[in-house]
Amino acid sequence: MASRPARDQRPAAENRIAVDKKGHPEVPHVHVKNDQWVGHNSGANDSHFRVDQPWVHGRFTGGFGPQHVFVLAGGNRERFWFGNYYWDIAPYDYNIVVGWNWAGDQIVIYEDPDHIGWYLAYNPRLGTYAHVEYLGG
Numbered sequence: 001m002a003s004r005p006a007r008d009q010r011p012a013a014e015n016r017i018a019v020d021k022k023g024h025p026e027v028p029h030v031h032v033k034n035d036q037w038v039g040h041n042s043g044a045n046d047s048h049f050r051v052d053q054p055w056v057h058g059r060f061t062g063g064f065g066p067q068h069v070f071v072l073a074g075g076n077r078e079r080f081w082f083g084n085y086y087w088d089i090a091p092y093d094y095n096i097v098v099g100w101n102w103a104g105d106q107i108v109i110y111e112d113p114d115h116i117g118w119y120l121a122y123n124p125r126l127g128t129y130a131h132v133e134y135l136g137g
Contacts, residue, residue, distance in 0.1 A: 014095040015039075015048070015130075027096045029128045037120075037129070044114050048092035049131055054117030057136035060085065064110055069124075072105045079135065082107070090118065090131035097123075097130050 016026050028039030042048070062068065062085055070082040077089040077097050089097050105123055112118040115131065122129040 013048075013092065015092045016095070027128055028093075028130070029126075030122060032127070040114070040120075040129075042114075044116075046115065049090060049112075049115035049118055051117035051133070055134070057134055060109060060119060060134045060137075062109070062137075066108055069106050069108055072100070072102050072107060075102050083137070085137045086135040087119075087121070087132045088135060089121075090133065093130035096128055099126055101125075 015028065018026070024038070028037070030037055062070070062083065070085075072080055073082050075081055077094050077100075079086060079088055080102055081087065100123060105125055108122045108124065109132070110120040110122065110129075112120050112131065118131045118133060120129050121132040
């Protein structure tokens with residue numbers, strides 16, 4: 001297996017956002033009615049999502065968007081999988097995935113338009129999303 005890409009080595013803070021509406025989480029989430037991705041506005045230069053060697057393990061080709069729903073088959077935030085695709089969560093987003101069921105939740109993968117080397121994994125059960133790195137298949 002190839003070595004892991006170098007990342008910003010600062011201790012990971014928690015990715016928290018201001019609550020946008022009463023009853024909504026204080027982590028990045030999606031308003032399904034209007035497809036608004038709340039909390040994904042830090043810009044391309046956000047140091048929490050800097051990767052020295054983007055896509056060092058290749059690019060994910062298993063399908064993007066809501067027509068491609070995957071079921072988590074095991075693991076944890078440092079390494080999880082579905083099918084023969086392996087991933088990890090950005091350390092800054094660890095707090096977002098605390099409630100994920102690593103052996104059964106559905107997720108949808110999206111390309112991250114702002115942070116090179118990252119994808120976004122949306123968990124429809126919780127309505128939240130986290131930055132994920134593809135580790136290969």
